[in-house]
Amino acid sequence: MPTKVEISHKTIIFTVALLVALWFLFQIREIVFLLFISFIIMSGLRPIVDGLTKLHVPRILSIIFIYGFVFGLLGTVLAGTIPSLVTQTTKLASELPKITERISPYWQVDDQWIAQQVAPIGENVVRVSVGIFSNVITVITVLVFTFYFLLERKHTETILMNISGAQAATRVLHVVQAVEDRLSAWVFGQLFLMVFIGLCVYGGLFLLHIEYALPLAILAGLLEIVPTIGPLISAVPAIIIAFAISPLLSLSVAALYFVLNQVENTLVVPMIMKKSVGLSPLITIVSLMVGGKLAGVIGVVLAVPSVLVLQEVTRAFLSSPAQKALKEK
Numbered sequence: 001m002p003t004k005v006e007i008s009h010k011t012i013i014f015t016v017a018l019l020v021a022l023w024f025l026f027q028i029r030e031i032v033f034l035l036f037i038s039f040i041i042m043s044g045l046r047p048i049v050d051g052l053t054k055l056h057v058p059r060i061l062s063i064i065f066i067y068g069f070v071f072g073l074l075g076t077v078l079a080g081t082i083p084s085l086v087t088q089t090t091k092l093a094s095e096l097p098k099i100t101e102r103i104s105p106y107w108q109v110d111d112q113w114i115a116q117q118v119a120p121i122g123e124n125v126v127r128v129s130v131g132i133f134s135n136v137i138t139v140i141t142v143l144v145f146t147f148y149f150l151l152e153r154k155h156t157e158t159i160l161m162n163i164s165g166a167q168a169a170t171r172v173l174h175v176v177q178a179v180e181d182r183l184s185a186w187v188f189g190q191l192f193l194m195v196f197i198g199l200c201v202y203g204g205l206f207l208l209h210i211e212y213a214l215p216l217a218i219l220a221g222l223l224e225i226v227p228t229i230g231p232l233i234s235a236v237p238a239i240i241i242a243f244a245i246s247p248l249l250s251l252s253v254a255a256l257y258f259v260l261n262q263v264e265n266t267l268v269v270p271m272i273m274k275k276s277v278g279l280s281p282l283i284t285i286v287s288l289m290v291g292g293k294l295a296g297v298i299g300v301v302l303a304v305p306s307v308l309v310l311q312e313v314t315r316a317f318l319s320s321p322a323q324k325a326l327k328e329k
Contacts, residue, residue, distance in 0.1 A: 033298060038145035040305050043180040044187030049150050063150050175316040182308045194221045196268060197260065204256040208249065210242055226300050229288065231261050283307060
């Protein structure tokens, strides 16, 4: 006899509600990305804010102080590096045709293709300006979200208790705390790696007498936020510039990046990232591929934090009372 399958009204309503929720999240995905980035930054700054609060500094003043310190430090660094950065980057742009001419006997470089790529730059000034303005608005939005996340963090338990009750609020707050702790460790680990690699690359290129050491070092430090792939990409322009001077020098630059990558992967990353974050290389690579496929560069950057959040949520779900009872059966 054919088996009769009955679907309850609750199941239908739940399925429809889930599909509507997924559709709604997809429609506001840009806002969700901004909120997630703000949550990551908040997780990194919260221990400092909590520490200042314990010293009887009002929370809002603590947040303002941290914002002022970070922007002051960033402004000082930029004021010291921008003149050299602009000079070296401008010189690099003017020397680019000569560099391609020097390496053309070794590599097949299409000068017409390069000219076609460079020519529209002057025509796209307005578009670039609009893009920069849009990015500035995005950064300000993230900073505002982060400010309110930090300010309202102390009220999280009260809000959760009003919504879901004391028992559920305790479980959710435990998960949120675990997620924040791991994201905070990831933020500080990434900042340390970016500064470490940037300084090492600058020192190595300076000792090798490579021009444009400052922009290349900044590029290496910034791309460090993209695990595995970033260091490989940052090495390419340095090797090309060195190759334009001599093949032996390009081998020296390649060796520099290789040694730094090995030191990072065997010593620094296990000591800083794996102990705090605890992701295996395979999971990291797969998450980067999935993040890049779903959301491009921003997906690659947010891949590891997203996996950390999913790990903690899954761990909490599997250790919930309902799951324990199900296992006992």
